[in-house]
Amino acid sequence: AAKSTGGQLVEYTPALDERAEAAERLGADLRHSLDDGDFHVVYQPIVDLGDSSTVAVEALVRWVHPVRGFVSPVAFIPVAEDNGLIVELGEWIMRTACRKLSEWRRVLGAAAPLYISVNVSARQLSEPGFPAVVTTILTETGLEPAALLVEVTETAIFGGGTAIEAVESLHRSGIRIALDDFGTGHSSLGLLRTVPVDVLKVDKSFVDEIAEPGGNPVIVDALIHVSNGLGLRAVAEGVETEEQAVYLRDLGYHYAQGYHFGRPSPDPILVATVPAAPPV
Numbered sequence: 001a002a003k004s005t006g007g008q009l010v011e012y013t014p015a016l017d018e019r020a021e022a023a024e025r026l027g028a029d030l031r032h033s034l035d036d037g038d039f040h041v042v043y044q045p046i047v048d049l050g051d052s053s054t055v056a057v058e059a060l061v062r063w064v065h066p067v068r069g070f071v072s073p074v075a076f077i078p079v080a081e082d083n084g085l086i087v088e089l090g091e092w093i094m095r096t097a098c099r100k101l102s103e104w105r106r107v108l109g110a111a112a113p114l115y116i117s118v119n120v121s122a123r124q125l126s127e128p129g130f131p132a133v134v135t136t137i138l139t140e141t142g143l144e145p146a147a148l149l150v151e152v153t154e155t156a157i158f159g160g161g162t163a164i165e166a167v168e169s170l171h172r173s174g175i176r177i178a179l180d181d182f183g184t185g186h187s188s189l190g191l192l193r194t195v196p197v198d199v200l201k202v203d204k205s206f207v208d209e210i211a212e213p214g215g216n217p218v219i220v221d222a223l224i225h226v227s228n229g230l231g232l233r234a235v236a237e238g239v240e241t242e243e244q245a246v247y248l249r250d251l252g253y254h255y256a257q258g259y260h261f262g263r264p265s266p267d268p269i270l271v272a273t274v275p276a277a278p279p280v
């Protein structure tokens with residue numbers, strides 16, 4: 001399959017074919033799994049750095065395929081975007097997450113998390129009926145718009161099409177918007193003036209610089225000023241150590257998320273508050 005041209009090994013055509021075929025098989029499996037109920041939603045706490053209380057949760061999808069086993073969303077979300085399945089899958093994730101918050105409210109009342117954060121991809125945003133679908137889900141689950149935070153990436157917003165309009169429409173209806181992985185895209189800070197944004201999720205790669213030998217936490221430092229200056233809320237992502245948490249709090253961060261506070265799990269809220277049944 002590889003052929004040599006002038007001493008350089010080029011392998012592109014067959015490799016591309018194989019990759020396309022693999023993606024196609026993955027896409028077909030996604031379709032079956034959507035019908036068979038192989039997807040799950042897990043929730044990761046977003047905490048107040050002041051007292052480590054959970055103020056919100058982020059919904060993250062999980063796929064456990066009967067043969068493939070666990071497949072990372074990093075591997076299958078792009079495939080689901082390409083073949084369009086993300087529209088149906090994403091709607092299911094949104095509905096499942098909203099139902100969960102609704103359940104927490106039923107059980108815990110005011111002690112439930114304040115909002116649920118749901119990732120939305122470029123393809124979903126450019127689907128014409130998307131804002132209406134979201135509104136319907138909120139009505140169905142009895143949640144007010146402020147109970148939902150939609151996480152979008154800079155790349156998704158600038159993917160072209162009508163993504164920006166969708167974000168504006170969601171925002172007008174009272175749903176809040178977070179810019180995910182902030183600082184890793186290719187856009188400028190000017191984006192924050194043109195798109196209605198409520199929350200900045202400061203990417204883990206910048207948090208990683210804290211308390212690392214040779215690390216330089218200058219970006220997390222700068223971004224809290226940007227966020228405060230624009231009247232936004234900042235959430236630091238991927239906080240793995242107490243040292244990072246303390247450092248961020250001292251910089252002025254109010255909110256954080258990461259393994260240090262809790263990994264994504266099926267129900268971090270009720271498991272943490274309702275004691276397990278005593279052994280019989």
Ligand code: C2E
Nearest residue numbers: 060061073074077093119120121238239240258259260264
């Ligand atoms: P993301 O939205 O930036 O989500 C954060 C990712 O970082 C999650 O990985 C989470 O489990 C992981 N994480 C959280 N805290 C830590 C930490 O302290 N250390 C480390 N190493 N990782 C941490 P996950 O669940 O594998 O998701 C990866 C990406 O896949 C997400 O990045 C998001 O872009 C996408 N994704 C996940 N669920 C969904 C979904 O429901 N819809 C869409 N459209 N995309 C999703």
Ligand code: CA
Nearest residue numbers: 058119151180
């Ligand atoms: Ca996210």
Ligand code: CA
Nearest residue numbers: 180181201237
């Ligand atoms: Ca993120």
Ligand code: CA
Nearest residue numbers: 180181203204
């Ligand atoms: Ca990420």
